[in-house]
Amino acid sequence: MRTYLMGVLSSVILVPAALFGFLVLGFTPIHSDAKPSSLETAAMRFIVQASVRRHAVEFPPMPAGNEQAIIAGGKLYMQGCAGCHGELGKPFQEDRANFPPAPQLTSVGTQYSQAEVAWIIKHGIRMTSMSAYGRFYSADKLLEIATFVKSGNNLSRTALDLIRARDP
Numbered sequence: 001m002r003t004y005l006m007g008v009l010s011s012v013i014l015v016p017a018a019l020f021g022f023l024v025l026g027f028t029p030i031h032s033d034a035k036p037s038s039l040e041t042a043a044m045r046f047i048v049q050a051s052v053r054r055h056a057v058e059f060p061p062m063p064a065g066n067e068q069a070i071i072a073g074g075k076l077y078m079q080g081c082a083g084c085h086g087e088l089g090k091p092f093q094e095d096r097a098n099f100p101p102a103p104q105l106t107s108v109g110t111q112y113s114q115a116e117v118a119w120i121i122k123h124g125i126r127m128t129s130m131s132a133y134g135r136f137y138s139a140d141k142l143l144e145i146a147t148f149v150k151s152g153n154n155l156s157r158t159a160l161d162l163i164r165a166r167d168p
Contacts, residue, residue, distance in 0.1 A: 082106075
């Protein structure tokens with residue numbers, strides 16, 4: 001019984017102390033030209049997705065298939081987002097300028113819901129290149145961009161032409 005208690009006690013004290021020492025003594029690689037470990041990638045993906053899911057309830061869903069919202073959002077996307085997240089009709093390009101890399105939304109889409117995309121645009125994600133743009137866009141504009149992002153890699157030819165067309 002004593003051996004069992006010592007094992008439990010040592011795991012409760014020694015494992016966190018060793019982890020704390022590893023982090024405090026600077027053994028964790030933080031340079032942005034290094035590929036993150038699979039543990040770091042999985043942990044960050046889980047943490048970000050959970051936080052976004054929890055906070056994105058502030059945005060009501062827009063009706064699906066709203067062509068005008070998709071086109072308006074596409075125009076806003078092309079003006080402000082395409083530089084980092086990919087242009088319409090252009091092949092996927094690996095993002096080497098940002099760490100973690102900005103997702104190429106027009107090529108690969110997103111797993112986030114429309115409300116979650118709007119929340120991310122409004123508030124950004126700390127410690128990434130995704131800044132908060134809530135002060136630049138109204139809630140309606142944020143939802144238009146989110147509507148476009150959710151359907152951006154599945155657009156009709158007409159919608160693509162209207163998005164690319166310059167307004168008079």
